[in-house]
Amino acid sequence: MTNAHLNRRHVLAGLASAASLPGIVQAQTGTPRKGGTLKVSHSTRIAQLNVLQLSGPSEYLAVDMIYSGLVRLSPTMVPTPELATEWTPNNDATSFVFKLRPGVTFHDGTAFSSADVVATFKAILDVATKSPARAVLDMIGDIVAVDALTVRFDLKVPYADLPVSVAHANARIVSAAALKQPLTLLDTTANGTGPFKIESFDSSRFLKLVRHPGYYRPGQPYVDVVEMYLFPDLAAEAANYLSGAMDVMLEVQQADFKRIASAPNSNALRIPSGRFVNVVMRMDQKPFDDVRVRTAMAYAIDRPTLVDLVLEGLGRPAKDNVISPGYRFLADTPDVSYDPARAKRLLAEAGYPQGLKIPLVCSNRPAIRSQVGIAIKSMAQPAGFDIDVQTIPHDTYLANVWRKGNFYVGFWGMQATEDAAFTLLFTTTAAFADTAWNNKEFDALVEKGRSSPDEGERRRIYAEAQALMVRDRPSIIPFFQDVLTASRSVVKGWSAHPLSRTFYVENVWLERA
């Protein structure tokens, strides 16, 4: 993760002309061969292909192959050129100019230009489009086509990380012509600029993509065909991969990882990520309005054991700081060791000398929520917590508990920036402010960090924000979960990303081809 500390300006200049990324293609030896069919298995349905709206894990792989964005996040979370070749902010980070790549064509052969970019971002900012990207792009005031190959984003507030936000996986460029038609057409058809185009799509089982001959990276993609197969049953998916019927298993379950890693002709990949499960303790309600109760909870959890039990060791213990080691501005915060005696003392000081009996609500999807709940129940018992784990259906959870209950288990993906991580859950105006922390000092720090163009100052500000977060502990973040994937050894260049949003399939080639 040292690459994450690269100087920002250096990165912008250095990558402007680079077609491929260090650490992706070069990690594999040998000359890429052309041709062949890559078979990928996945366990969640590709319900739709509308790149502006979708949010399923397998859907993100599909659109990463079909569409391109202006920029794409590299595995080290640095924005790298795609349809935009370079970008420059003004002095106070309120306006960004993006230069577009010339000679790019959509799958239907029409030319790509600034009009498509403007139309796409206007669609994302329209509430009716229901795009998940809107939340991270709503600082955009206006977007202007300066000429056919130049666009300018004018922001309502200073925002230094705009290129990262623009790299949002849902902010891929859709042709202006397609956006004039009914949006529902985008659910099953696509006209993108990505390396592959749709050949056939059956949302109940199968997506077949073929090479886009006009792709703007010459000679790429290497494989002719990519087929994605849906296996809703995880045991069946693993068996299919191990028998050689599939080349890539998009997401490997923790329980299967060792078996798959030790299988012959199989490469299992484990990428540290910032995905996390958190135990929400609502701060405007009893008993968690008292910081001593929250701290007691923090010391009542044996985090390394939790990682072993729930993640099979495939993750990293965390210290209630939402910023994981993959981010640029991680600050060192104090360790939280398992100390039931101390937790018991804190509970007694807070007025619960007999211990605290409390129900912990877990949604049944994904199963990791109740696994964490059950493990915490058993760990926190010696500290005086008598936790009653209640697993309920996901929709009941969303309707009745989430953002309403006082003690439940959340599950979140990694965000692209520190700002996105903070404003997702923890600031007063956060999109999902479910801990009710409402700390003005923290809000101000996040605001300042986002608009400051100076690297050193941002580091200092974000460190302060993180210190504040572990002091107040609005929620318990016990671990960060690794991203797990696997490919057979004939597959070269298969990679994964901490955010699980970009996959670089255009770099993949098959030795048997």
Next chain:
Amino acid sequence: MNAAYLGRRLASMMLVLVIVSLTVFAITLILPGNAAVMILGEYATPDQLRVLELELGLDRPWHVQYLGWMGKLLAGDWGASMRLSVPVGGLITEALWRSAALAAAALAMVMVVAIPLGIVAALKRGTWVDLAISFFAYLGTAVPEFVTATLLLIFFAAPDRGWFPAGGFVPAAENRLLFLYHMCLPAATLSLILTAHIARQVRSEMSDVLASDYVRAARLKGLPERTVVLRHALRNAMAPAVAVISLDVGYLLGGIIVVEEVFAWPGLGRLIIYALQNRDLPVIQAATLVLATVYALSNLVSDLVIAALDPRVRYA
């Protein structure tokens, strides 16, 4: 075939389907409370929720909604899936054929295995063969499909053996052999319970018939045992067996839901589970109605077959 009997049965089937449609509609009316939340998931913002709720347009009175739905349904417009954004009609037809193929394969396996098993058990009544078959029959009905499916996966699709694919689907149009190959394990799972059940029925029917005066008379006439069993006894034991098979179509339609989920068979069962999990109301409504229609039709067909085998029924 008596036209009046047929007409009466058809009319009662229509009535049944109207009742099913009302029931399903009532159930889906209670559901939408969470539909918008479920569709947009955790990342929804309040304004997106509002937009979707308006789109769903659930503000009209129930009978207007029901009549509108039925009218469109009868006109061939099944609406669009809320989650998959494709017309429900196509979605269901495609899934229905895949499920039907699976069910037909399972039924064929059952016929080939269950009926001979039942006959053998009846002929060898009281011996260890009969006991073994009876034990298997009881065991078969006592193990749920998901356990059978899991055990078959471990034994026949374990990666190191890989005798059969561990689930998946290849369209028959693409490769007929692979299509059948992928069908083996799910069809075997489905047929296990039915085999147990039907073998038991055939055994008891056959035992009764074999003990009847009619068969005794045939034996006394000196007819060879083969002729007695196959010509006389089996024919008389078939009518009740057909009735049981048609009842078992109900089991089959239920079993398919679990089996398709485990073996990644993209049929009606998986579609229903997906629709229920995601509160996809139009799909839930249509798929349930289609399954009920299939069931009702199979009952009708079995009634007709029984009537043909046993003339007394027609006037009952």
Next chain:
Amino acid sequence: MLDIWRHPTGLIGSCLLALVLGAAVFGAVLAPYDPQLFQPLARLQGPSAGHWLGTDQFGRDILSRILHGARATIAFGVGATLLGVVAGAVIGVTAGVVGTWVDSLIMRTIDGLLAVPDLLFTLLIVTVLGGGTGHAMLAVAVAFTPGMARISRSAVLSIRTREFVQAATARGESRIYIMAAEVLPNSVGPLIVEATIRVSFAVLLGATLGFLGLGAQPPSTEWGLMIAEARQFMFRNPWCVAAPGIAIAMTAMGFNLFGDALRDVFDPRGRR
């Protein structure tokens, strides 16, 4: 009742039932461990002297979990069936005794409901109610009701034509008296038989719902849920899946065999 044990099926069924019911009553006392106790150092172990059926992914003792789960599983099966039988009997007897258009209306509705396969019907209701053990039990009961109503109605009809009921009608007894004193006690036999066999269906349905994530929820020790949770680990420790699977099969088979034997006793002319 002694007759039951003369049938080999009845004898085996009774033994299985005794075993399962014994586990339901004494399981919590007999269990060697706390079913929720984590033993992080003893995860996914095979059978041993310390853990007769091995341990699951959290190092919980499988035997203890199965013994504890027996009560939940039996209570689920019996509870759902009882609810379904009572509701079905009330509806069916009403239809049979009242007759006329009420009977027709009830029977047509029941035909409609029976046209939806059991599992699908249960899934629909559970989805409406929102999952969990209680709701799953209610859903299975509702799914059983139409079938039970039809059986009790036909039992009533067949009894209504018998001499003692006709005699009571001739005596000028009220309908309610006839229903309560003559019809109901005499239709109980077939209902009990049907109910016993249905318990095994209810156990299977409950396990299936648990497996699909719509029935019992973690950390419950319901057997279907145990299998669902352990499936991911089935290659590492097959006992996680096999042990609760065998427990389910034993229970379902026990009720099934016992019910069949019961039928022979109640109705010696019956063919099975």
